[in-house]
Every structure is written in structure tokens, then in C-alpha cells.
Amino acid sequence: MKRRTREQLAARVAADINEGNYVNLGIGLPTLVANYLPKDREIFLHSENGLLGMGPAPAPGDEDPDLINASKQPVTLLTGGCYFHHGDSFTMMRGGHLDICVLGAFQVSVTGDLANWHTGGADAIPAVGGAMDLAVGAKRVFVMMEHQTKTGESKIVERCTYPLTGIGCVARVYTDLAVIDVGRDGMVVREMVEGLTFEELQRLTAAPLTHCVN
Amino acid sequence: MKRRTREQLAARVAADINEGNYVNLGIGLPTLVANYLPKDREIFLHSENGLLGMGPAPAPGDEDPDLINASKQPVTLLTGGCYFHHGDSFTMMRGGHLDICVLGAFQVSVTGDLANWHTGGADAIPAVGGAMDLAVGAKRVFVMMEHQTKTGESKIVERCTYPLTGIGCVARVYTDLAVIDVGRDGMVVREMVEGLTFEELQRLTAAPLTHCVN
Amino acid sequence: MIDKVVHSLAMAVDDVRDGATVMIGGFGGAGMPSELIDALIAQGARDLTIVNNNAGNGEAGLAALLKARRVKKIICSFPRQTDSQVFDGLYRAGELELELVPQGNLAARIQAAGSGLGAVYTPTGFGTLLAEGKETRRIDGRDYVLEFPIHADFALIKAHRADRWGNLVYRKTARNFGPIMAAAARCTVAQVDEVVPLGELDPEAIVTPGIFVQRVVPIGGQRSPRNGAATQGHAR
């Protein structure tokens, strides 16, 4: 089988973002999605530190320390974008105004629970940022992650063992192996990478899947 | 004795407003106070419909229907004033940011309860506006009112018989007869109009007063 | 390309259904979306719940909507005005339900809806008629009333300028309830004096970001003489 690279994964997520969507791309892997948004669609990127209509990284030398994204990287503002304070920004995030947020994850459970902020390790410094707000606030939560950990364990699980970010919040999971919807009917596989059989995918996944490629 | 006219009452209240105070003048009688604010003091008038730094009425012909006060009368904006929405306006009012609000009243009780929004009459159309917010939100609530009703009853009472606006919220009462502080020690008379004795004032007032003119 | 500009008032309110909750901006006449209200009257939806600071005055606008018997309930802070005769008559006849809300609680409940809060403890109204039957709680020595969000199906508001993404700026005290209602409704329709090209509104000074606005209707026309001649909507 051909596992999706990080870039292919980002491109796959980007393809599901429609014209006019208001979208927050979480820190880490999801920020890559911005590079693959179709150029012919107007899509509104939100960053929780107070901007809507976020544009690409500036040309070298044009960075402005007052214009950064939630990952604290320099960005630009599109024509038509605007700035606002944290209160208004989280009104957008928590009030159901974002169509989609894309988050990374340590684990996703079969009922859509998300764990992505804390390993729970005794020595770990916990840090949550806006992850829990995005998990409960966006209309649809997309997760993008590798299907397995580096040691080969499934990140899709019956029940999360890492501390939760949100309960039953994930709508869809994009991995290097498959695209899986999460809903009342459990986890439904919509796409698999070339050369992967459903049986093999199920074997690599620690939760029951249904096969229903449209 | 010489009862204070409405204008004299407004001037008396105005004299207690200090430079730099943020002040809301309630609809009705309190709006008169604006005419008597000392010209040598910078005082910030707030209007709950979204302006701070409210100026006097415009010259005839200069009215702007988009620039009105809470009584829906045309006003102006001082240099340095600004506009904001209702959420921010009531943050100012309810968050303890106004130094003083001046309200009219039907009744004030000896413990500082205020009744000023509703006669309680079966046929009355109730309307509260921002009165209850001002009553609980300003650092100090000044009441200005006639000491007695048109039929000669005391508007200062042991216990309000009209529906309440707020509990224990009034700091000071200005009437056509006296200036009375309201606090832990009950009602303390600070000033009386010329020719009025304390005994006469007490006789006209349906709650116990203490005399302590500084 | 996203263009939220709708050129017909009728189309802008076409999908308001019977029984809908409709927020209407404005404080007195300032910020009142009169043309959208007229379109709503023409559209014909009934049994509406209306959220507005007032309850109409004179015979036009919200008063006309009431008079046409389209409104089942009104949620407001100050229905009584010298010329609120339409409301007064219906209310006294028991033909219109009134939920009277202190103005700050009205704002807070609208904001709670927009920002996804489940409820808020507000200091306003404690111990009064308007908190009767409501849950209360003493927090740090102060008494509060529990108030729940007001969500709406539609918000009809008036702004000054818009662009095709739905970004809005207002004019003076006509701003009032517009920005908070825009965030609290499933579908916000803004009538504006003027639509300007994208990028013409200062990104530091946009008051309502387009995420809160679904439709923009340029009205043009009436502008205060102090601000120059009436302008035409760019996109008309």
C-alpha cells in the first residue's frame, strides 16, 4: 500500500474544504493544509489570536512581529480580512460560527472522543491553548493524524487512554491510510489508500470499522 | 422654606460630580444635570445606547438621527468620545466602571432600595430599559427626585411599595428639600434647604433620619 | 467567489418561516432596519417572536409588523413610549405576549447565544419582579440571577457600510445591538447604506466580521446631510 505523506494528507483534507467555509487550522500538522487549499475557492482562515482572512507566510524580510498565527509564526492578512480581540475570537470558535476546524490528535475514539493536548505523563508540562474550545465549538471537527504511533499502535481506539480534549466531538478522521467518518453508526471508512484492503485497515485499527466507500 | 426648583436640584447634583468621573444620567429628570456640569471639569458622560463622551444637544438643524442619547434625543459627541455596541456599553455599566449614575425614583427606602421603573398598576405598560443595570452596576447611585409626591406623600419610605429596581443600591438622595446619604447608619441628612428645620424635614419624610450636616 | 450581497429585500427575508425568532436591531430609530422590516411584513411570516430593545413606535416599522398581527411574542426592555400605541393596544387586549428583560440582561443573553455559553449569572434584576421564579445564587457575597441565552433564527440589522464578505461598520449610535445580534442568529441579514469593494474597510476598524453575516442588502439613500450627499451602493 501507499501511505499518504504529510503533504498528501494535507492536500486530501484541503479538498474537503468548500468555498466560503470558515476554517481554523490547529497548530502542528493541520497548518500544512493551508498550502493546499484550492486557489479557485474563497476560504476564510481564522486564527484564534485574532484574525480572520489569514493569508500565507510573508516573503522573507517582510515579517511583522505583530502579525502572527496561533503557532506564533509570521503570517499575512488577505484583502478583506480583519483583526479582533480574544473575546470576539473565541465567540467565533465557541459559538458555532466556524464551519470546520482541523486538529491533530494522539487518539480518537470510536465515539468521536478526542485526545490531543496532553500525554498525561507525570513529568509532562500540560498546555491546552484553544484545542478544547475548537473541539466543542466548530460545526465540524476534522482530525488529521498518522494512523499509528511510531511504535505501531493504533491511534484510533475504543476508548482514549490519554486525557480527553472533548467528548464525541470528532466528525471525520484523515490518516495516512484512510478517511473515516465518525457518527451514530460508529466509524465508517470512506476512502482507503491504494493497495490497502479493508481487512488490512481493520487489522491496523483498534476499533471496529464499517466499510462504506461512496 | 425655599424648595429647590428642578434646575436648582440638577445644579446641586452636578456640583458633586468630580473631574474625571464616568457618569450616566438616567432618562427624565437626571438628564437636566448635564446642563449644570462645571465647565472647568472634564467629566465623561456615558449613554447606554453606545457612546462615551456625550456632548450637549446639537444646534437646531444639526441633529443626526444616528446620534441620540438613551432618551432618544439628538446629542453630540465630544472630541475624544467614542462609539461602541450594546455589549460593551453594558460591560461599562454592569462591571463597576461607571463612577456615578443619577436616577429618578418613585421611592427610596431607608436601606437604599430603589423603585423607579414601574408603578405596579394593573393597566400600566411595564418598561425597565437600563435602570436595573445602572442600579446594580455603578459605583455610586445618586437619586434625584421630589421629596414628596404630588399628593404630599413621602417618597422616602421604610419599605418600597412600588416594584423594586434594585436592593440596597442607593448611595445618596437629592430632593427639593435635602441631600441625604444612605448607608449602614441609615439615612443621614447632609444638607437642608434654607429655612427648613430638621424636625420639619423629618415630619415630611416617612423614614427615620439622622442629622449630620458637615 | 463569495458575494453575500443580495439585491432584493424580498429575497433577503424570503425564508423566514412562521414561528421564527427574529432579532431586530436598533435603539429607537437609530439602527432600525426599516426596509427589512417592511420586507418581512410583505413576506407574510406569522407567529413570530421578535427581539428588539423597544416594541415599536408610531405606525411604521416594528409597529406596522405588530399591527399586521404577525407577532406572537416580543422580548424587549422598553416597550412603553409616548407613541407605542400599537403595542399598548395589543398588549392590553392580551393579544401579544411580552417578555420584559432588563436591557443589560437582554444584551448579555444575546451575547451568551453568540458566544456559545449555556447560561450566565447576572447581577441585574435580583430581588425584583423581573427575576421572579428564576434561579439565583450568591457568589462572593453578591446575589445573581441565572439567565439563559436568546438564540434567533434571523437577525435583521442596519449597518453603514459592508463589503461582499459581509464585513460591517456602523454609524455612530446606530451601532447599538447590531454587532451582538449578528453573532446570535443563524442567519443575519444586514441592510447597509453602501457596499464598498473588498479591502476598502480598514481591517483594524471592522466592527462585525463577515463570519457573523450571511446576507447584505444595499439600500443607499438616506444619509445625514452632514456627511455629504447620499451615496449609491457600489454593487447595485
Added chain:
Amino acid sequence: MIDKVVHSLAMAVDDVRDGATVMIGGFGGAGMPSELIDALIAQGARDLTIVNNNAGNGEAGLAALLKARRVKKIICSFPRQTDSQVFDGLYRAGELELELVPQGNLAARIQAAGSGLGAVYTPTGFGTLLAEGKETRRIDGRDYVLEFPIHADFALIKAHRADRWGNLVYRKTARNFGPIMAAAARCTVAQVDEVVPLGELDPEAIVTPGIFVQRVVPIGGQRSPRNGAATQGHAR
């Protein structure tokens, strides 16, 4: 005449007492009031509770305040950064109390303080470690956590321009927590790039009205090269 401009950083933070709660604006470096933090370090107040989105990075600013052992507790959403070694060391050594708050709850609690609410039911964090031991409630089929306001004695924030009444405008994403912290503190001190004459800030575009600001300190200096040369504070 009211003039909130203070020309000395030291005087601007002179009355911060031991044990005070101090909000510090900024998200990463944007909006971080570095000069005010340095002044606070020089001033010497101890046992502070600090409210900031992060917990300092590198060795300057908030990290330096932590390193000087002036902070008892920090309330923040994202302490962990690649260069948050000062916080990390103190936290692991048990010498610094951490209250970790989801960023939206942090904002909502700061806003609740500014607007006089007693508490709010927020959707964020329900069922997670960060809601353990907290009151919850199901409202309209959704679960919420009860969160209480965060009030502060001081807010130290950074804005772009101010006037003598304390009206503020910000620059790009440096706005972040400034406006909501300004409303939540008993005394708000804003360091600004520039003080301009009264009336120069557009009344439609003022972000923080002066009512929320007690002191303004012009810093001048650093400005992005894209915005022309550095300007000097008008009132210096």
C-alpha cells in the same frame, strides 16, 4: 483636565503590592508589554498571581519575572513552548503554582470579570481533566462547566496609540487579550507606541474606550519597517 499619560514606567507600576493579581497582555510576543514587565521586575513586588496566555519564553519579559521568583501562581492556557525553560524548571521543582485554563475559558472568565457577571456556563472542557471537581450542568441537551470570573488588581497591556483620555487602538494581532484584560482590572496600565492629541483617534474605531484605562505610558521606538520610521510619543 484629565491626562492619563504617565511618563515614567516606574511610576506606572509603583503601587503594585505583594500578592497582587496582575494580568499581562500578549500572545507570544505580539502585544506583550515588555517594558512594563521590566518595570515590574525593578519595582520588586512578590507573591504575584500572573494571568497571561503563556508562561514566558526565553529569558526576558515574563520569563525574567518568573526567574526573579516574584510569581506565586500563573493562570494561563499554554505554558509549554520550545523555550519556556524558566517556567518548566520552576514548575517541575514545585515552586510555581499553575492553573491551566482552556484559552476560551480564560477569555470568558476575564470578560465575565469585566462585565460584572458572577459566573458563566461554558461548553469547553466538559468531561476533561480541566473540569475535574467543577460544577457542571446540562442545558438544552448540552453539557457545560461553571466557570468563575478572574478579576485583577492590575492589567499591563500594550497598545499602539492612545490619547490622554486613555482611548486605545492596537496593531494587528497584538490586540489579542488587551481589550478584555483592560476591562477586568482595577487599574489598567497601557504602554503605547505613541500618544496622539485628543480627537485624532477615529471615534468609530477606538477599540478600548478610556473608561477601561487608568494609565498610559508612551514607549515609542520599535515599529515595523513596513509602517514607516519609528515615531516618538507626542506627549513625551
